[in-house]
Amino acid sequence: MGFSHSHLLGIEHLKQSDIVAVLDLAESYVDLNRRQEKHADALSGLTQINMFFENSTRTQASFEIAGKRLGADVMNMSMGTTSLEKGESLIDTALTLNAMHPDLLVVRHPHSGAVNLLAEKVNCAVLNAGDGRHEHPTQALLDALTIRRARGRLHRLNIAICGDIAHSRVARSNILLFGRMESRIHLVGPSTLIPAGAADWGVEIHEDMQEGLRGADVVMMLRLQRERMDGGFIPSEREYFHRFGLDAEKLGFAKPDAIVMHPGPMNRGVEIDGTIADDINRSVIQEQVEMGVAVRMAAMDLLARNLETPPSGSAV
Numbered sequence: 168m169g170f171s172h173s174h175l176l177g178i179e180h181l182k183q184s185d186i187v188a189v190l191d192l193a194e195s196y197v198d199l200n201r202r203q204e205k206h207a208d209a210l211s212g213l214t215q216i217n218m219f220f221e222n223s224t225r226t227q228a229s230f231e232i233a234g235k236r237l238g239a240d241v242m243n244m245s246m247g248t249t250s251l252e253k254g255e256s257l258i259d260t261a262l263t264l265n266a267m268h269p270d271l272l273v274v275r276h277p278h279s280g281a282v283n284l285l286a287e288k289v290n291c292a293v294l295n296a297g298d299g300r301h302e303h304p305t306q307a308l309l310d311a312l313t314i315r316r317a318r319g320r321l322h323r324l325n326i327a328i329c330g331d332i333a334h335s336r337v338a339r340s341n342i343l344l345f346g347r348m349e350s351r352i353h354l355v356g357p358s359t360l361i362p363a364g365a366a367d368w369g370v371e372i373h374e375d376m377q378e379g380l381r382g383a384d385v386v387m388m389l390r391l392q393r394e395r396m397d398g399g400f401i402p403s404e405r406e407y408f409h410r411f412g413l414d415a416e417k418l419g420f421a422k423p424d425a426i427v428m429h430p431g432p433m434n435r436g437v438e439i440d441g442t443i444a445d446d447i448n449r450s451v452i453q454e455q456v457e458m459g460v461a462v463r464m465a466a467m468d469l470l471a472r473n474l475e476t477p478p479s480g481s482a483v
């Protein structure tokens with residue numbers, strides 16, 4: 168039973184066995200990435216285009232390095248400076264790129280659903296690098312790999328996801344992934360930052376860190392996504408840190424060996440205390456970045472195996 172998808176648009180479309188297939192292959196890339204000679208040839212001869220319609224440092228760098236290590240020709244399009252500014256639509260841009268025969272298209276877009284729409288218009292593999300507040304599948308997969316390595320399993324864990332859930336595609340993809348694994352998700356945050364429908368997601372909701380972190384194996388902190396907020400969701404950053412910011416005292420409510428995670432970028436002193444973020448005995452934030460490259464290599468490798476081969480004779 169292999170990974171049979173032609174795109175990676177969201178965790179929503181993945182079965183438990185698909186998730187395990189990506190993580191297992193990623194393990195071998197973790198080993199490769201720790202060697203001095205880091206090249207493999209799974210994407211050799213293929214063209215990967217990264218289209219980021221939103222600013223990104225780590226995700227774009229991670230996809231770029233992942234593609235290069237696997238031998239792809241990687242091109243980065245920073246979409247703020249292209250014809251989009253001249254009024255070209257997303258679809259026209261995609262069709263133009265499609266005509267250049269890319270094999271893998273990595274797309275980040277501020278609108279939920281934009282990446283799915285694009286995938287319908289092109290004939291290459293599309294990977295969602297984050298669309299609006301909808302999904303960010305490679306982030307959830309890298310979080311899962313980090314957790315599996317730290318806790319030895321993905322099943323029957325208590326996972327507290329804290330902070331700005333309402334604007335977070337990271338939270339959404341993780342809820343879907345850990346839902347497949349029969350783990351318990353606790354969402355913790357002020358009611359203004361918990362989305363209206365969350366009660367139907369099979370999660371527990373808390374407005375208090377002591378209650379939400381009790382018995383947690385994993386404490387995942389989220390950034391206040393101010394760029395997605397259009398009003399006053401919190402009284403002040405100081406007050407927010409006091410109630411919801413992760414410090415040593417609040418971490419004490421979780422299990423003694425609970426791990427601390429954050430997808431980045433971090434706002435130290437707002438959602439997380441700097442000393443907790445840097446505590447190598449508790450924080451796996453750097454491991455998350457490392458696992459990100461390996462997971463993206465695995466995802467692109469699996470999708471490349473499913474690329475349709477052009478009819479014979481069409482190759483030059």
Ligand code: NCD
Binds near residue numbers: 225226297390
């Ligand atoms: C996240 C994102 O872009 O959704 N970051 C990331 O991918 N590294 C979370 C965030 O921006 O807060």
